[in-house]
Amino acid sequence: MNTTPVWSVDARTGDRTGEVAVEADTAAVDAAVRAAHAAQPALADRTLRAAFLRAAADRLEAHGEELIATADRETALGTGRLTGELARTTYQLRSFADIVDEGAFLDVVIDHADPKAAPAPRPDLRRWKVPLGVVGVFAASNFPFAFSVPGGDTASALGAGCAVVVKAHPDHPATSELAAAALREAAVAVGLPADVLALVHGRQAGVDLVQHPLLNAAGFTGSIPGGRALFDLAAARPAPIPFHGELGSLNPVVVTEQAAAERAEEIGAGLAGSFTLGMGQFCTKPGLVLVPAGAAGDRLEKALAEGAVDSPSGALLDARMRAGFLAGFAERAALPGVSVPVRAGEDGYAVRAGYLSVAAARLAEDAHEVLLEECFGPVTVVARYRDAAEVEAVLGRLGGNLTATLHAEPGEADAADLLARLTPLAGRVLFGGWPTGVAVAPAMQHGGPYPATTSTGTSVGGTAIERWLRPVAYQGVPEALLPVELRDGSVGVPRRVDGVLER
């Protein structure tokens, strides 16, 4: 039996504050998945699981003070941010309850039998979606609530009717334990088995989880190497499973000459606020900003530098990220042609934000490729371009992203072409504004081409539920044996019946 302790660490000091759990060994992971698998059928009742999601939100709010204090100690994200994140998380749980009640996600399609159909007679066919089974959720470092135990992957998977086994992130094990307990309590309170949600700790536990024969899908938020390793394991299984991984994103921003001329100070200050928000620990942080060479761009950089200098220092999530950020900044700053208008650095155990500036033409050099890779933490790279060809050259070197942003003036002739150019690069394309801040809304898309995401799904917004379902068609089944949602008459869910969409 694995007795490796799991420590809670104070993110502001790096000190261990207590032993929270032990790492799950292979047998413990197996037990968790089997228990979830056994609990899974209880989630078939849509009314019950909507009630569960709402009860989970209520419990999290009831335990809010302790959750926020614990998360603040473990992540240093601050009680203000964490209060907002918890509100976002409970809103998300309740949103999925509404989605479960509405039933549109079931994608019901009914075709009545038509013996005279051309080119061939048609049997009675009724299609809807059923839960995939047990889902593994790999929690994120940077959102101890919204992308962790009670986060969007969990909420959407439970909403789909899947039991969930969460692999906790080592940055916030105590928060994870508290949140898992709240969710399990909520399950029991509404009459579901507690094991519809389980929690495991430890790196090997994650490896065991994604390979477990009874796991049917996984969701992941984290780094490109870690996510790719798990994706590869998921794909190499005897029976491969869907792996929805959000791995990393540079989130390019293009500022046109005209936008810089009109709004240099606003854009510079906005960029400073966005790349330092949450100490730059957002997957949507703008990491590469294409700014015109010349006077307007200079004004933009001046405002950016002022904002960066003014932004308060702060602790990063953990010591590894701290080291990675400092080393990543230094590596980039040392490249030929890269200037360092604001140097990042240490402030005791905390760090200060910084930014780099480089001629866009340099980004065509292989040695500078690292500037096109995400560096977690409060750093961004400004690339100064002289013409449209240089913008195109940089964009042509980018992989997939969660977001891409255009700052242009509405009447600009090139704006439409630039938006069209950014669309293949990202899952969310912004006109103005900043990509940090991901609204929980039906139209959100938080997921983009690889490596941003390993699938075409989204991990935020109502359609996140689609990732955990598969369609099943029933042919010739008597009405009495069909799920109520597939029977004739008014059953309260939107459907397509004989080709016609019904509300």
Add this chain to the structure above:
Amino acid sequence: MNTTPVWSVDARTGDRTGEVAVEADTAAVDAAVRAAHAAQPALADRTLRAAFLRAAADRLEAHGEELIATADRETALGTGRLTGELARTTYQLRSFADIVDEGAFLDVVIDHADPKAAPAPRPDLRRWKVPLGVVGVFAASNFPFAFSVPGGDTASALGAGCAVVVKAHPDHPATSELAAAALREAAVAVGLPADVLALVHGRQAGVDLVQHPLLNAAGFTGSIPGGRALFDLAAARPAPIPFHGELGSLNPVVVTEQAAAERAEEIGAGLAGSFTLGMGQFCTKPGLVLVPAGAAGDRLEKALAEGAVDSPSGALLDARMRAGFLAGFAERAALPGVSVPVRAGEDGYAVRAGYLSVAAARLAEDAHEVLLEECFGPVTVVARYRDAAEVEAVLGRLGGNLTATLHAEPGEADAADLLARLTPLAGRVLFGGWPTGVAVAPAMQHGGPYPATTSTGTSVGGTAIERWLRPVAYQGVPEALLPVELRDGSVGVPRRVDGVLER
């Protein structure tokens, strides 16, 4: 340059009838994918691509006589079946044209900005789906039209706005060339570049295709080993791509005691018709049939045997399948406890159907595992069970399937439980009837848990188009810069606006 000739072979004799093309080498595959990639933007116009799909159907009909004669020579499927298959194929193309016109598949979701939204102000967000890019289609042996060059994968990918490169199946290269020419002519006729559809031949061409950096997704219909090898290549790419593979299926059938008692002769005859249809070369062929021990089951087997003996002999698709079928039958027939009520065998170059019978309890033995694997061709396995526990033991050993069928009487107490038991095993669950014959209908689901399919998609029916799309959300984009489908007002496509579904 590869100069390996591609031969057209007469399926009824095994004789080469002509050299059709040469295999595509790496450079040729690269050229095809690049040409498709360059042609792709022209498909952005929905009206144009709907017109293209209809023009493609028209051209195929115009060339119908030559297509059918060529396919009949290459596959021996018979002009009757092939006439029906071509009708199904043109119907499918036109159905996707209607789907493209309707626009529901764009999944448009609009959330207007709401500065007062809780828990956070919401920006204007408008989400729809965009084509993934160039799609590789790996054609099937057994449907020279409906699952090949002009088949469902191609039609749905073109409908989604993706250019297509088809890897021809070696069983019907001449048919493939004719069909590709018809589609390319249709493209040009409506004003699209011909290269929205390309055709390549050769095994290595398929390997090159799935690994090409500009390929964005693939569809496949074929064997488990071949499909898994390509799936593995798709997953191992630097940037993995979706691989929608339909690999193989046993298509289990459960006949209850009561159904056998009431309808033994009807079920036996129906089964004989289904497993010998098209010389057993359907992915939905019922390959394992659970029949009760005792008198009613004996009557069923008697009818089955009569039907099997009466079914005409015929040529299989190619010499490899012929050899595989004969060897597969012999291997299964030689197992201890397996009886051979009707022995399959040779009839000149043609083959005769046969079936095997075994006590269900024997299927628990590892040596008999091959009976739970698909054997392509006119063979099925009847497993005689004594009680519900034996049925459950067999079902518990099955992997995923395209279909699962229950023959029960409507009033039977166990019918609901049996349907629920079959649902996790398949993508389509039938009550009565037979799984062969896959209706092209909105509610069809042709795809099931692995190894039946490598994804949760379907390759038949309207929702097949979903496989070739990814969502993009636009945030804060002025209306004039948005695609018309995302603008305010009535734009003629179904949408969800501010949470409300609109027709």
